[in-house]
Amino acid sequence: MNTDKLPTRSENYSEWYNQLIQRAELADYAPVRGCMVVRPYGWALWENIQGALDRRFKETGHSNAAFPLFIPMSFLEKEKEHVEGFSPELAVVTIGGGEKLEEPLVVRPTSETIIGYMYSKWIKSYRDLPVLINQWGNVVRWEMRTRLFLRTLEFYWQEGHTAHATAEEAVEETVRMLNVYTDFAVNEAAVPVIPGRKSEAEKFAGASESYTIEAMMGDTRALQAGTSHFLGQNFAKAFDIQFLDPSNQLQYCWTTSWGLSTRFIGAIIMTHGDDQGLVMPPRLAPIQVVIVPIFRNDAEQAKVMPVAEAVNRQLAQFRVKLDARGEVTPGFKFNDWEMRGVPLRVEIGPKDVDNGVVTIARRHLPGREGKSTLPLEGDLAASIQAVLDEIQAAMLEKARKFRDEHIFEPKDYTELTEIVQNGWAYAYWCGSAECETKVKDDTKATTRCIPLDQADDQPGECIVCGQPARKKVYFARSY
Amino acid sequence: MNTDKLPTRSENYSEWYNQLIQRAELADYAPVRGCMVVRPYGWALWENIQGALDRRFKETGHSNAAFPLFIPMSFLEKEKEHVEGFSPELAVVTIGGGEKLEEPLVVRPTSETIIGYMYSKWIKSYRDLPVLINQWGNVVRWEMRTRLFLRTLEFYWQEGHTAHATAEEAVEETVRMLNVYTDFAVNEAAVPVIPGRKSEAEKFAGASESYTIEAMMGDTRALQAGTSHFLGQNFAKAFDIQFLDPSNQLQYCWTTSWGLSTRFIGAIIMTHGDDQGLVMPPRLAPIQVVIVPIFRNDAEQAKVMPVAEAVNRQLAQFRVKLDARGEVTPGFKFNDWEMRGVPLRVEIGPKDVDNGVVTIARRHLPGREGKSTLPLEGDLAASIQAVLDEIQAAMLEKARKFRDEHIFEPKDYTELTEIVQNGWAYAYWCGSAECETKVKDDTKATTRCIPLDQADDQPGECIVCGQPARKKVYFARSY
Numbered sequence: 006m007n008t009d010k011l012p013t014r015s016e017n018y019s020e021w022y023n024q025l026i027q028r029a030e031l032a033d034y035a036p037v038r039g040c041m042v043v044r045p046y047g048w049a050l051w052e053n054i055q056g057a058l059d060r061r062f063k064e065t066g067h068s069n070a071a072f073p074l075f076i077p078m079s080f081l082e083k084e085k086e087h088v089e090g091f092s093p094e095l096a097v098v099t100i101g102g103g104e105k106l107e108e109p110l111v112v113r114p115t116s117e118t119i120i121g122y123m124y125s126k127w128i129k130s131y132r133d134l135p136v137l138i139n140q141w142g143n144v145v146r147w148e149m150r151t152r153l154f155l156r157t158l159e160f161y162w163q164e165g166h167t168a169h170a171t172a173e174e175a176v177e178e179t180v181r182m183l184n185v186y187t188d189f190a191v192n193e194a195a196v197p198v199i200p201g202r203k204s205e206a207e208k209f210a211g212a213s214e215s216y217t218i219e220a221m222m223g224d225t226r227a228l229q230a231g232t233s234h235f236l237g238q239n240f241a242k243a244f245d246i247q248f249l250d251p252s253n254q255l256q257y258c259w260t261t262s263w264g265l266s267t268r269f270i271g272a273i274i275m276t277h278g279d280d281q282g283l284v285m286p287p288r289l290a291p292i293q294v295v296i297v298p299i300f301r302n303d304a305e306q307a308k309v310m311p312v313a314e315a316v317n318r319q320l321a322q323f324r325v326k327l328d329a330r331g332e333v334t335p336g337f338k339f340n341d342w343e344m345r346g347v348p349l350r351v352e353i354g355p356k357d358v359d360n361g362v363v364t365i366a367r368r369h370l371p372g373r374e375g376k377s378t379l380p381l382e383g384d385l386a387a388s389i390q391a392v393l394d395e396i397q398a399a400m401l402e403k404a405r406k407f408r409d410e411h412i413f414e415p416k417d418y419t420e421l422t423e424i425v426q427n428g429w430a431y432a433y434w435c436g437s438a439e440c441e442t443k444v445k446d447d448t449k450a451t452t453r454c455i456p457l458d459q460a461d462d463q464p465g466e467c468i469v470c471g472q473p474a475r476k477k478v479y480f481a482r483s484y
Numbered sequence: 485m486n487t488d489k490l491p492t493r494s495e496n497y498s499e500w501y502n503q504l505i506q507r508a509e510l511a512d513y514a515p516v517r518g519c520m521v522v523r524p525y526g527w528a529l530w531e532n533i534q535g536a537l538d539r540r541f542k543e544t545g546h547s548n549a550a551f552p553l554f555i556p557m558s559f560l561e562k563e564k565e566h567v568e569g570f571s572p573e574l575a576v577v578t579i580g581g582g583e584k585l586e587e588p589l590v591v592r593p594t595s596e597t598i599i600g601y602m603y604s605k606w607i608k609s610y611r612d613l614p615v616l617i618n619q620w621g622n623v624v625r626w627e628m629r630t631r632l633f634l635r636t637l638e639f640y641w642q643e644g645h646t647a648h649a650t651a652e653e654a655v656e657e658t659v660r661m662l663n664v665y666t667d668f669a670v671n672e673a674a675v676p677v678i679p680g681r682k683s684e685a686e687k688f689a690g691a692s693e694s695y696t697i698e699a700m701m702g703d704t705r706a707l708q709a710g711t712s713h714f715l716g717q718n719f720a721k722a723f724d725i726q727f728l729d730p731s732n733q734l735q736y737c738w739t740t741s742w743g744l745s746t747r748f749i750g751a752i753i754m755t756h757g758d759d760q761g762l763v764m765p766p767r768l769a770p771i772q773v774v775i776v777p778i779f780r781n782d783a784e785q786a787k788v789m790p791v792a793e794a795v796n797r798q799l800a801q802f803r804v805k806l807d808a809r810g811e812v813t814p815g816f817k818f819n820d821w822e823m824r825g826v827p828l829r830v831e832i833g834p835k836d837v838d839n840g841v842v843t844i845a846r847r848h849l850p851g852r853e854g855k856s857t858l859p860l861e862g863d864l865a866a867s868i869q870a871v872l873d874e875i876q877a878a879m880l881e882k883a884r885k886f887r888d889e890h891i892f893e894p895k896d897y898t899e900l901t902e903i904v905q906n907g908w909a910y911a912y913w914c915g916s917a918e919c920e921t922k923v924k925d926d927t928k929a930t931t932r933c934i935p936l937d938q939a940d941d942q943p944g945e946c947i948v949c950g951q952p953a954r955k956k957v958y959f960a961r962s963y
């Protein structure tokens with residue numbers, strides 16, 4: 006094990022991120038450029054994310070299914086903006102079973118096209134609508150600059166694809182799933198995202214409108230953490246997804262798609278992590294509680310271990326681990342589990358046993374502040390649950406505070422250019438591509454999202470050109 | 485919806501299978517040759533299979549992880565038998581991001597090579613062993629003749645990959661996972677598989693020994709339903725997976741791999757299905773109980789529906805569906821859910837309400853025999869659970885009886901050639917490739933497996949050549 010100190014975030018944020026992922030064994034680099042191996046600890050986190058989202062998808066009426074990995078190249082070409090957006094990023098299979106293929110197959114970068122094709126076969130009547138399907142899987146986008154979790158050639162995600170009889174229903178679905186993502190991010194991951202609409206320049210290739218949840222990372226850069234798209238009739242027309250309405254008229258469907266990926270693991274790392282390592286939100290943590298027995302000799306071991314084992318059994322309802330390793334010291338174990346971000350450590354030493362208590366340490370409050378004791382007698386599991394809930398709430402509050410302290414409303418354009426060096430600027434924007442491009446060229450900051458909860462007719466002036474503007478937008482540098 | 489009658493199994497078994505899958509909406513053909521779309525009903529079955537297996541994997545100490553889809557071509561070439569076995573079946577990516585790749589990438593047909601490469605990076609000392617990792621994912625094998633679920637270009641599976649310090653431990657793991665598959669097949673899917681060892685000719689490309697669970701389908705053909713491989717040091721040597729033993733000597737690991745795929749859905753269809761359609765084992769059924777309210781007018785509807793809804797709530801612990809469709813008749817619903825194989829139907833009509841009962845119909849016993857009533861008063865959920873348990877046991881028993889009635893011990897070679905036309909032949913085999921090939925050439929039957937529970941020194945004579953033989957083997961035509 007690498008015992009060098011992790012770089013601090015202020016020394017080198019990027020190196021802190023890369024090294025932390027490998028040391029905490031979340032992921033590793035694959036022998037194929039830009040690909041990653043998600044190791045068991047990272048995959049366990051992803052499984053918990055999947056569980057929390059999948060429950061919400063099913064509660065909102067969606068079913069899972071699986072569509073092919075390979076898409077005929079000609080399918081992508083049916084939607085003009087879609088193919089323009091994705092063609093630079095494709096991995097292409099040209100040989101199958103030793104023979105050159107007549108038509109090359111694209112490894113799916115996203116599945117609107119092939120799912121659209123199947124929907125056109127399945128949907129005949131308004132009675133078949135809505136179709137509400139989600140897929141958990143892998144996709145490939147040939148990215149040039151890659152980062153573990155944030156941007157890899159292959160990544161894991163879910164992609165929801167729905168078809169509806171009316172535009173209103175499809176918009177409603179798009180916003181419903183945006184709200185599902187927000188609820189998941191805030192209440193499961195303790196990541197206080199801001200939901201909103203994307204600008205024309207930032208929307209998904211082929212969408213009529215894109216919505217996003219935007220998160221602020223520990224270096225104040227923004228991360229697009231999930232997106233939901235209203236696709237209008239664009240894909241329905243390209244793939245002939247039609248239905249007979251109640252008056253027997255043939256109509257095109259209105260479709261949506263929405264996705265959240267392993268990128269979200271990057272959001273968790275960079276929202277909560279500190280110079281000691283990861284800090285996992287209790288609800289998603291692969292290990293919620295680690296028990297570290299402390300003893301210096303056989304007599305102490307004989308006193309402590311049975312209590313540690315009893316506590317381990319008492320806490321079986323949690324994702325709990327008893328670290329009984331003999332070859333390393335308690336101090337080593339503390340550092341190890343702090344690096345991995347286990348939210349709660351339970352220490353049991355001879356004095357604790359004498360006092361009828363366990364000592365607990367909260368990962369998000371390093372040092373004395375996060376330490377206290379809990380009585381062994383009584384309902385220890387209930388006490389631990391209460392502490393985990395308290396930690397979950399405190400982590401959200403801490404992240405929200407950090408975010409709000411780094412959002413500013415600039416009084417003029419010069420101030421905007423300064424703010425986005427170390428924060429987000431929230432300002433009126435006229436909506437023109439020119440103003441958006443100017444900010445990007447001057448500062449590298451892009452428009453992140455236009456929050457939905459603005460009154461429609463609020464008056465204002467564009468922070469860039471001074472023309473009348475009705476909506477405020479967040480400008481920030483992003484991942 | 486297609487209202488033509490399904491072909492019967494005796495008319496055309498193959499068409500019965502193909503049409504049933506599509507009509508029951510388990511899967512559909514994709515627009516790419518040999519690929520399938522697993523529809524929500526089929527995927528829900530797969531999710532239940534995943535849940536039942538994953539629980540067993542975790543109980544036996546395994547963790548999930550994710551390795552890349554793409555494997556450098558050169559990796560496959562490192563293990564001679566492996567590349568010979570898989571190279572005719574590869575899909576190859578030659579273009580990425582618009583450029584020709586320097587080294588082509590293979591879409592994984594299985595992951596021993598890339599996982600072996602990573603294990604060589606991760607494993608340093610005996611303290612790192614065993615490594616017990618499983619992956620749920622998709623793989624691609626460029627098959628020429630495809631069948632939904634049984635053999636598709638892309639399929640879904642889990643592949644376990646483990647590394648151990650000794651051959652004994654690795655063999656123990658191989659057999660442990662074979663037993664896990666057997667337990668799953670018998671106790672969750674009610675598929676009475678026969679576990680055993682594969683012959684040299686039938687083993688996995690690169691394995692030292694392969695083990696299999698073999699199931700008998702409704703047409704008596706055998707289906708290999710899951711495999712577990714002892715890989716010896718073959719991949720450890722090809723990928724340099726070494727560890728320092730306690731005396732500080734560098735040693736090669738011993739590795740295993742084991743997999744079960746969406747092919748198993750084919751095993752469920754063909755073990756239990758009948759001329760009316762699917763019959764799902766209760767433990768894995770996407771819908772365990774369907775409630776069909778029966779009424780002919782508004783008054784009856786007002787009487788029946790509140791009871792149906794109350795029963796629906798009472799049965800919330802099951803995967804239950806209340807079929808409240810107004811546009812189709814109860815008779816249509818009966819046929820529809822029979823086709824989809826829902827194990828238990830609960831009918832509620834005005835007379836049932838008057839009598840304070842529900843009428844139940846067991847899918848595996850069509851007609852009167854499977855019908856009875858249960859009182860509405862009392863613990864209906866407990867009664868339903870008991871019926872589901874009874875159905876699960878009866879389905880296993882029925883399948884076991886069918887299997888045993890179609891296994892024969894031939895007295896001579898001529899009898900063997902007759903038996904395998906409509907059953908399995910269980911006979912002594914000397915172990916030579918010549919005898920195995922002769923049977924295959926004469927009858928199309930292959931050796932399916934050598935059961936493990938044979939006394940080692942039982943004497944006998946090879947059914948083919950008459951030479952001394954120590955083991956019996958099953959010969960059968962297979963999928």
